[in-house]
Amino acid sequence: MTTYTNNAQNTTVLVTSATGKTGRRVAERLAARGLTVRAGSRSGATVFDWEVPETWAPALRGADAAYVAYYPDLAAPGAVEAMETFGRLAEENGVRRLTLLSGRGEPVAVQAEEALRSAAPGAGLTVVRAAFFAQNFTEGLLAEGVAEGAVVFPAGDTAEPFIDADDLADVVVETLTANGHAGRVHEVTGPRPVGFAEVAAEISRASGRTVVYEAVSEAEYAGLLGGFGLPVPEAEWLAALFATLLDGHNASATDGVKRILGREPRSFAEFAAEAWGGPGA
Numbered sequence: 001m002t003t004y005t006n007n008a009q010n011t012t013v014l015v016t017s018a019t020g021k022t023g024r025r026v027a028e029r030l031a032a033r034g035l036t037v038r039a040g041s042r043s044g045a046t047v048f049d050w051e052v053p054e055t056w057a058p059a060l061r062g063a064d065a066a067y068v069a070y071y072p073d074l075a076a077p078g079a080v081e082a083m084e085t086f087g088r089l090a091e092e093n094g095v096r097r098l099t100l101l102s103g104r105g106e107p108v109a110v111q112a113e114e115a116l117r118s119a120a121p122g123a124g125l126t127v128v129r130a131a132f133f134a135q136n137f138t139e140g141l142l143a144e145g146v147a148e149g150a151v152v153f154p155a156g157d158t159a160e161p162f163i164d165a166d167d168l169a170d171v172v173v174e175t176l177t178a179n180g181h182a183g184r185v186h187e188v189t190g191p192r193p194v195g196f197a198e199v200a201a202e203i204s205r206a207s208g209r210t211v212v213y214e215a216v217s218e219a220e221y222a223g224l225l226g227g228f229g230l231p232v233p234e235a236e237w238l239a240a241l242f243a244t245l246l247d248g249h250n251a252s253a254t255d256g257v258k259r260i261l262g263r264e265p266r267s268f269a270e271f272a273a274e275a276w277g278g279p280g281a
Contacts, residue, residue, distance in 0.1 A: 012036040013176060014059050014066040014095075016048055021135050022101060025169035026067050026176075033177065038063060050082065057089045065097035065176050067092060068116070074109035075241060079126050083112045087119025088127030097124045097182065099175045103170075104129040104187055105250040106241075113185075126175040131189040131250065134162040134271045137203065151200050152214045152241060154221040155246040159193035163251040164266040171260050181260075188256040194268045202269050207276035218243040 014116050017023040018039035027039045030182070040048025040059050050071045060066065068086065070079055083100075090098060100116055103109045109129075119127045136142050145152050171188050175181040194202075200213040216224070218239045225235035232270045257265035 009023060011065065012038060012063045014038045014040055014046070014048070014063040015069075016040045016050070016067060017069040017071050018046075018048075019046055020069060020071070021099045021133060021139060021165050022168055022172065023067065024071050025165055026172050029169055029173045030176070033173070035177070038124060053082075056086055057093065060089055060093040060095060063093065063095055065099075066095055066231050067172055067176060068098055068100045072110040072238075073106075073241065074100075075106045076237070079109070079112040080115045085115035085117045087116040087123070090260070091120045095120070095123050095184050097126075097171050097176060098179075099126045101172070102127050102129045103245065104131050104189070105245060125254075126181040126183070127185040128166050128168070128172055128175065129185060129187045131163045131164050132160045132199065132245070133168070134190070134266075134268055135165045137199065147213055149209070150214050151196055151211060152216055152221070152224065153196055153246075154216050154218045154243045155196050156215050157195060157197070158246045158248050159195040159244060159251045161191070161193045161250075162191035162199070162268050162271075163188055163257075164271050165218050167257050167261075167265045170270075173258060174260050177203070186256045186260060187254045188260075188265070189253045190265050191267050192253050193271050199268060199272075202272040203276055206272040210226075212246075 015023050015027040015030070015037055018027050019041045027037050031037045038046040038059060040046045042049045047055050047060050049055050070082060073079070098116065098120060100113060102113055113127050122215050133140065137146050142151060142153065168188060171186065175186070197213045200211045203211045221242070222235045222239035225238060226232055
């Protein structure tokens with residue numbers, strides 16, 4: 001595809017949340033393509049903290065593009081206001097391309113998407129709405145439970161088309177480096193919906209040890225999060241978000257990855273085999 005710049009070496013991309021699951025992968029891929037990457041984090045060379053708005057403008061200054069991965073979630077309180085401010089600063093600093101990570105099937109997140117789009121009309125916003133990450137079982141909030149033999153989650157028997165964060169990162173990089181994505185919304189998922197009981201079975205098969213799925217209620221899950229030290233309001237909000245996302249309305253797959261990358265996304269079984277099937281598993 002034709003890129004929006006004739007010289008990748010002269011293109012600077014700010015990657016927000018660059019130590020996170022997706023930001024780290026996006027930064028690595030952009031650097032491999034020869035772009036100049038500003039890996040924004042709280043303690044890195046490019047200081048960027050979503051909780052400290054004063055860090056945003058310096059990180060954006062001189063950047064041609066930015067990957068926007070808002071923490072903790074675009075559906076979180078304050079996200080709309082954050083996107084308005086970030087978008088205004090991006091516009092003022094001449095950023096010409098933005099790719100925003102959003103949640104699939106999150107009505108509140110759509111409000112934040114619109115806030116960024118309105119605040120940065122010259123930035124060619126692309127929105128990538130992603131399904132639940134497969135990596136949440138290895139490097140996210142469910143990893144500790146998996147290590148102890150149980151996937152505990154308020155999902156009932158709902159299936160989810162989990163997306164591999166590597167596939168998502170490839171999609172994001174494509175939207176940042178190729179023409180034809182500005183103004184579009186891409187929904188990306190894995191190849192098919194998978195129930196959490198099947199997830200536990202795939203992990204068990206790949207790792208050679210028993211992992212079970214324990215369905216809990218929203219209230220029970222909030223209590224568990226609180227027990228891990230999460231403040232009660234945050235625990236209740238997070239549990240409510242997961243219960244909403246996994247109520248069945250997202251239990252379908254899209255062809256987003258194939259349309260953008262020209263290949264099929266990786267299945268959860270393939271992800272599990274690689275994540276847990278190595279030596280010593």
